[in-house]
Amino acid sequence: MTAGRAVLGLAGAGLIWYGLLGLPSQLGPAQLVGLLTWMAVAVLLHDGVIVPLSTLAGAALTRTGSRLRPASAGILRGTLMTGAAVSLIAGILMKAQSEARSISALEGDYAGNIFGFWAGLAFVAAASIYAVERTGRTRSGKGDSRQNTRP
Amino acid sequence: MQRPDPQKITEALAARFSSPTRSTRLTVVLGRWLAVSFTICFVTGLFSHGLQNPPSWMFFPTSPVWIYQLSQGLHVTSGIASIPLLLAKLWSVYPELLRWPLVKSIPHALERASIALFIASSLLQLTTGLINTYKWYPWPFPFRETHYWLAWVIWGSLLLHIAVKLPAIMTNWNGRAVRLTELQDAGSGSPAAGTEASSIAGVTGAAPGRWSRRAFLAGVGVTTGAVVLTTAGQSFSWLSPLNLFAPRVMGTGPQSVPVNRTATEAKVADLATSAHWSLEVTYQGSSTTFSLAELRALPQHEQELPIACVEGWSQMARWRGVRIRDLLSAVGAPHASVLRVTSLEPQGPYRLMSMPAEYVQDERTLVALELNGAVLDVEHGYPARIIAPGRPGVLQTKWLHTVEVL
Numbered sequence: 001m002t003a004g005r006a007v008l009g010l011a012g013a014g015l016i017w018y019g020l021l022g023l024p025s026q027l028g029p030a031q032l033v034g035l036l037t038w039m040a041v042a043v044l045l046h047d048g049v050i051v052p053l054s055t056l057a058g059a060a061l062t063r064t065g066s067r068l069r070p071a072s073a074g075i076l077r078g079t080l081m082t083g084a085a086v087s088l089i090a091g092i093l094m095k096a097q098s099e100a101r102s103i104s105a106l107e108g109d110y111a112g113n114i115f116g117f118w119a120g121l122a123f124v125a126a127a128s129i130y131a132v133e134r135t136g137r138t139r140s141g142k143g144d145s146r147q148n149t150r151p
Numbered sequence: 152m153q154r155p156d157p158q159k160i161t162e163a164l165a166a167r168f169s170s171p172t173r174s175t176r177l178t179v180v181l182g183r184w185l186a187v188s189f190t191i192c193f194v195t196g197l198f199s200h201g202l203q204n205p206p207s208w209m210f211f212p213t214s215p216v217w218i219y220q221l222s223q224g225l226h227v228t229s230g231i232a233s234i235p236l237l238l239a240k241l242w243s244v245y246p247e248l249l250r251w252p253l254v255k256s257i258p259h260a261l262e263r264a265s266i267a268l269f270i271a272s273s274l275l276q277l278t279t280g281l282i283n284t285y286k287w288y289p290w291p292f293p294f295r296e297t298h299y300w301l302a303w304v305i306w307g308s309l310l311l312h313i314a315v316k317l318p319a320i321m322t323n324w325n326g327r328a329v330r331l332t333e334l335q336d337a338g339s340g341s342p343a344a345g346t347e348a349s350s351i352a353g354v355t356g357a358a359p360g361r362w363s364r365r366a367f368l369a370g371v372g373v374t375t376g377a378v379v380l381t382t383a384g385q386s387f388s389w390l391s392p393l394n395l396f397a398p399r400v401m402g403t404g405p406q407s408v409p410v411n412r413t414a415t416e417a418k419v420a421d422l423a424t425s426a427h428w429s430l431e432v433t434y435q436g437s438s439t440t441f442s443l444a445e446l447r448a449l450p451q452h453e454q455e456l457p458i459a460c461v462e463g464w465s466q467m468a469r470w471r472g473v474r475i476r477d478l479l480s481a482v483g484a485p486h487a488s489v490l491r492v493t494s495l496e497p498q499g500p501y502r503l504m505s506m507p508a509e510y511v512q513d514e515r516t517l518v519a520l521e522l523n524g525a526v527l528d529v530e531h532g533y534p535a536r537i538i539a540p541g542r543p544g545v546l547q548t549k550w551l552h553t554v555e556v557l
Contacts, residue, residue, distance in 0.1 A: 008311070016268070019303030019307060023296075039275045082374040082377045
């Protein structure tokens with residue numbers, strides 16, 4: 001494994017070096033500074049905004065989800081994760097639409113689409129959670145020992 | 152006054168961000184998914200780059216005709232799929248960011264530097280790659296060159312990262328073995344071997360209100376599926392009914408085909424619609440000009456070929472016009488020729504296009520005069536344009552001006 005690691009590591013370092021040497025061959029100093037600035041901002045936005053916000057949301061969900069069965073809590077978290085990721089893409093898309101709309105590009109009703117997407121997602125999630133909770137309650141009523149009990 | 156202890160501060164922060172769902176096994180599974188999507192993205196990106204900037208050894212497949220439609224559709228779709236995968240992967244290792252001391256040794260510093268480079272490059276690459284598909288360029292650097300060189304940096308960082316983490320990856324590769332170890336450790340009360348956050352979440356189910364490792368991975372899978380399904384319809388016709396958040400919709404635009412560069416943007420509207428337009432074909436120092444009527448008088452052929460853009464959208468269409476090899480025969484040039492094709496565009500990176508012999512010899516390569524049963528719209532290259540099988544849309548030159556046999 002040591003030899004394999006060494007080969008992988010050297011290949012990786014070589015490719016990084018190749019890419020880093022290539023950048024200044026086609027980008028001027030001001031463009032390189034712009035690139036580094038954008039990279040730094042991307043990391044700051046991720047580490048300083050997206051993760052702390054998702055952690056806060058997770059803490060709130062832990063409180064809400066603890067009143068639900070584990071499967072329902074998972075569905076709730078999965079729904080919000082899916083909605084958040086799709087909203088992130090749709091949000092950038094809508095910003096681009098306001099800046100760069102042209103013939104046959106960015107012509108969709110994205111606001112309507114994201115509204116419809118959330119509505120569909122919420123309906124499916126609500127129906128699934130309802131089914132899980134109802135089934136769990138029925139089984140609990142019948143004394144099904146396989147079912148997880150509420151905390 | 153007592154100085155604050157950085158170790159205590161970072162430990163307190165790490166505790167704030169701790170989650171029993173995080174584990175090395177989770178990171179390894181997400182890393183595998185991300186490695187697959189990044190590799191598809193990298194390989195298809197290199198293929199596209201090679202077609203546009205061919206090295207001497209480059210091959211030019213003309214069959215199947217949808218090969219570039221597929222490869223570039225995969226490129227953009229795998230890039231979009233990588234967004235939730237990367238965010239989930241970074242979430243799974245976030246407490247590592249808060250580890251103290253920041254640097255323990257020179258190898259440790261190099262490792263952290265390579266990870267920082269990987270994260271910064273990946274976040275930027277995916278963000279700018281997505282925004283590029285919207286034809287919106289709010290950054291102060293050239294997209295194409297930056298995208299290409301950063302791809303090498305990212306893939307190199309990925310290999311280096313795998314090399315550094317290989318022991319942990321191997322330990323946590325087999326899910327059943329990891330669960331067994333976790334169960335044994337949970338039974339004995341010791342922390343799970345090889346895990347950064349000892350967690351029984353993946354074994355016995357989730358803590359109240361939280362989700363298990365499996366549920367988290369299922370959530371990431373559903374999320375990735377959702378972003379793919381709602382955007383890939385611009386590249387793959389069987390997904391077009393679900394296309395909610397892609398910048399292009401199949402079947403839209405003049406003659407039911409989307410447009411990338413318009414006649415107004417290219418500043419060709421007057422030249423292209425001039426009654427005096429003609430196509431000049433040059434071979435061995437002599438030129439032959441073909442008026443539109445003369446081109447229409449040559450044998451006409453119809454082909455069903457996709458127009459596939461580097462930005463990921465594509466559209467199958469019916470094209471009708473003169474075979475490029477018939478045009479060469481008309482001026483006495485051999486079919487196995489390399490061509491230099493010029494557009495009426497006064498300037499722009501794709502005003503000049505080089506066409507390798509593989510496309511010239513292919514009977515499906517046309518000087519197209521009609522699209523979907525009607526005369527070409529000026530937005531699609533009226534009076535004449537190139538359409539060849541398996542080439543990027545930017546090389547399907549519109550508003551033809553000259554064809555030079557090299």
